[in-house]
Amino acid sequence: MTDTGRSTVTGATGTAPEGRGRKLPRPSFTWGLVFKLLFLALVNALALVAIGPLVEAKQWGGLAAMLVATAGIDYVYLSKRTLPLKYLVPGTVFALMFQVYPVLYSANISFTNYGTGHVLTKEQALQRLASEPSVEATGERFQMITMAAGGGTGDLALYLLDVDGIAYLGTAEGLTTLDPEEVTVDADGRVTAVGDFAALNFGQAQDRQDELVAFEVPTDRGTITVQSLTAAVIQPARYQYDEATGLLTDVDTGIVYTEEEGNFVSPDGASINPGWRVYVGMDNFTKVVTSPAIRGPFVRVFIWNFIFAVGSVVLTFVVGLALAITLNHPQLRGRKLYRSLLIIPYALPSFMTVLVWQGMLNTEYGIVNDLLNADIQWLQTPIIAKISILLVNTWLGYAYFFLVSTGALQAIPSELVEAAAVDGATPWLAFRNVTFPLLMVAVAPLLISSFAFNFNNFNVIYLLTGGGPPIPGAQTPAGHTDILISYTYRLAFERGSGTDFGLASAISILIFIIVASISAASFVRTRALEELT
Secondary structure (H helix, E strand, C coil): CCCCCCCEEEECCEEEECCCCCCCCCCCCCHHHHHHHHHHHHHHHHHHHHHHHHHHCCCHHHHHHHHHHHHHHHHHHHCCCCHHHHHHHHHHHHHHHHHHHHHHHHHHHCCECCCCCCCCCHHHHHHHHHCCECCCCCCCEEEEEEEEECCCCCCEEEEEECCCCCEEEEECCEEEECCHHHEEECCCCCEEEECCEEECCHHHHHHCHHHHHHCEEEECCEEEEECCCCEEEEEEECEEEECCCCEEEECCCCCEEEECCCCEECCCCCEECCCCCCECCCHHHHHHHHCHHHHHHHHHHHHHHHHHHHHHHHHHHHHHHHHHHHCCCCCCCCHHHHHHHHCHHHHCCHHHHHHHHHHHCCCCCCHHHHHHCCCCCCCCCHHHHHHHHHHHHHHHHHHHHHHHHHHHHHHCCHHHHHHHHHCCCCHHHHHHHHHHHHHHHHHHHHHHHHHHHHHCCHHHHHHHCCCCCECCCCCCCCECCCCHHHHHHHHHHCCCCCCCHHHHHHHHHHHHHHHHHHHHHHHHHHHHHHHHC
16 A cells, blocks of 8 residues: 555656655855856945945936946846856957947047146136135135144134124135034133134144145135134135126126136137136037148148058068068078077067167167267157158067968968969069968958057157157147157147147047048958958
């Protein structure tokens, strides 16, 4: 008889109660799961920390993007249905952070007047102007008691009493009206403390006299400054802003300023600093064409930039290919040693190599002039400086094309060259009609990428010559060896009248368009090589 209250399962080993003959799956606990949870915990913790500053700065777009990105990462790595995304998300996030966002940010800045004098928002600029005291007007006076926190050694504060008997506490943050119960007085009616601030005696106040002279209390009516150890005065603001009309009045001179593209401008065209950031449309792009101070140097820099990029690609490729062909001969002894020595320039950091070349080409103590027993100004004369840059860049880049060409030559079947020789082709004809076209199938895309790299090769230009020698008469910081990227850098950070990030970003966008257009056209032309494969 069987127990009707318990079902059984029949197997090879007989009958057993259901559930006892099966092995339950063990939980899939792995160290990978632990690291994944720790990673997600870190991501969410960083997101929580960033919420406060973003809300305080009213960066609602950034806050929304961060929340969406965090939720997306959590979903991808916690769901079993998003396996491909687990590998795509990291690369996508880094591409958005380090490629897409900088391009979009630069494009946005290029349509603004962002730069020296236009860094602040309009509200911040008005606050700065409101804090500038009037020179002519005299403000209200206060009786004053000097106070300090921390038993007299901490932050300063002023106990102020106006002509109407109203008491205030003035700190570096602003002015606060005091209720009588907030003020502590002694038996003689003297004020001894206000909250955490204690009154200083004359000796203590004199010890901190330098701090008192520089101490200011900002208010809506002006800035309160110390006149003596017992008196303070509110200095009226020099500028008064009418929000309804958008006019700014100079109290001292009576001049009325109007708003114009991020500045307050007087009737005679003079502007007040600071200004504020505004969108100016295509102004930065049109400056490149319409402003003589920028157009002339820009054209010269662009022509040299194109020559430099093309010349660098041609020279590095020709030298690298020539060495690769020479060392590809099967009967040449010591090929491995020669190849190892030839890639040394490629293995060393480029910035260090450029600095070494700068010292070697120094006119006074450089080893090149010592060996030639000459006094050649390698980096100071415009034409020679350009030749020097091309030679140094060839030294830096030939090893790359030497490696690429060596690999491509070894991949070409030797039977093709032998067949050409059997047909009567000379070595030169065999190379031109067989080897070189097949070589270009592999190398052509790399030539295009090398052109794009050298078009923006900032390191070589800036470290070797700094863009110099200067172009005589140029009203912007432009040199004979500047390329567009170094010219943009100098416009943004080395311009005599201050920085101009808007104009620099506009030129960066133009560089992007130029390089993208040339690269796209080159890729279209190289499609013909696909027919050879």
